[in-house]
Amino acid sequence: xLIKIEAHGVRGELLRWIGDxxxxxxxxVVLNGSESSWEGVTSSVxxxxxxxxxxxxxxxxxxxLAIKSSDDSILVSKYADDTKLGRAIADVNDCMKLQxxxxxxxxWCNDWGMSLHPQKCVVLHFGRNNPNHTYFIGQxxxxxxxxAKDLGVIISNTCESSLHIEKITKSAHAxxxxxxxxxxxxxxxxFLTIYKSFVRPLLESAAPAWNPTKREDVNRLERVQKRxxxxxxxxxxxxxxxxxxxxxxQSLEDRRRRGDAIEVxxxxxxxxxxxxxxxxxxxxxxxxxxxxxxxxxxxxxxxxRLNIRHDFFTNxxxxxxxxxxxxxRSAVSVNCFKNRYDELFIHSRHV
Numbered sequence: 001x002l003i004k005i006e007a008h009g010v011r012g013e014l015l016r017w018i019g020d021x022x023x024x025x026x027x028x029v030v031l032n033g034s035e036s037s038w039e040g041v042t043s044s045v046x047x048x049x050x051x052x053x054x055x056x057x058x059x060x061x062x063x064x065l066a067i068k069s070s071d072d073s074i075l076v077s078k079y080a081d082d083t084k085l086g087r088a089i090a091d092v093n094d095c096m097k098l099q100x101x102x103x104x105x106x107x108w109c110n111d112w113g114m115s116l117h118p119q120k121c122v123v124l125h126f127g128r129n130n131p132n133h134t135y136f137i138g139q140x141x142x143x144x145x146x147x148a149k150d151l152g153v154i155i156s157n158t159c160e161s162s163l164h165i166e167k168i169t170k171s172a173h174a175x176x177x178x179x180x181x182x183x184x185x186x187x188x189x190x191f192l193t194i195y196k197s198f199v200r201p202l203l204e205s206a207a208p209a210w211n212p213t214k215r216e217d218v219n220r221l222e223r224v225q226k227r228x229x230x231x232x233x234x235x236x237x238x239x240x241x242x243x244x245x246x247x248x249x250q251s252l253e254d255r256r257r258r259g260d261a262i263e264v265x266x267x268x269x270x271x272x273x274x275x276x277x278x279x280x281x282x283x284x285x286x287x288x289x290x291x292x293x294x295x296x297x298x299x300x301x302x303x304x305r306l307n308i309r310h311d312f313f314t315n316x317x318x319x320x321x322x323x324x325x326x327x328x329r330s331a332v333s334v335n336c337f338k339n340r341y342d343e344l345f346i347h348s349r350h351v
């Protein structure tokens with residue numbers, strides 16, 4: 001690890017301090033006053049430390065270079081210790097290239113003193129024409145599964161979000177039941193604050209990635225919020241729409257639409273380090289006719305053949321963005337955009 005840290009430009013006293021901090025460490029476990037014996041820490045990255053995540057990222061920084069050494073078209077996605085490999089598969093040769101990338105991963109781990117757990121590695125085959133080739137980590141065959149959890153989101157090989165929505169709605173209903181049993185003060189201020197803090201985040205985490213397309217899934221999510229608002233004592237006699245207006249909150253479907261608009265704003269204005277032309281097509285790139293859409297530089301939806309592509313973020317968000325007024329789309333900051341969007345929402349409620 002110290003070699004890798006030095007390769008990243010860390011020198012002198014700081015490098016020696018990190019070396020002293022990691023070498024000859026010992027730890028023990030204390031439970032109910034009983035202590036285990038001291039044992040040496042074999043890992044250079046100390047778990048739970050402030051420096052731990054940074055040192056680990058420096059340690060695996062060259063991982064993608066080793067994986068792509070034989071094929072630049074391999075997709076490598078790294079997030080802490082969660083690494084994914086992918087490739088477009090058209091024939092058996094593409095399968096062999098993906099297997100070679102997996103072999104390179106195993107070789108890198110062997111060279112740098114790390115190991116992979118084959119039982120925690122799986123394969124997801126996407127596409128109806130995928131040959132569903134068998135892949136290996138070392139000598140261990142990887143299991144092909146219809147879905148897997150990735151950073152808290154359940155990804156299925158059909159790219160549908162129903163499984164993930166079923167999971168998060170069950171979790172949200174369970175938390176809501178616990179809140180209902182524990183909290184007896186259920187006025188609109190107190191209970192709504194608790195709902196926003198402990199329940200609604202479960203229904204919105206990474207929503208742009210799994211935004212539902214089926215009305216059944218949309219309604220399943222909305223039922224959680226309807227149930228929560230029914231528990232508020234001073235709005236019990238109102239309809240769901242009237243409760244939303246009285247409490248100045250949006251439906252979950254409207255909030256997901258708001259989230260899409262925020263992500264488009266960030267991308268177009270360079271707040272998330274993504275090239276806008278990689279995700280969106282602009283009217284001004286298509287023609288130079290002085291139309292309203294040209295002067296406003298609106299987005300052009302891509303042509304799609306499958307519903308999966310049609311409902312993907314870069315397509316579904318186009319209509320949301322184009323429907324916004326110019327003064328909203330021309331906001332100078334993310335917070336300014338959010339505030340103007342919410343003001344527009346409140347104004348539309350009273351029109």
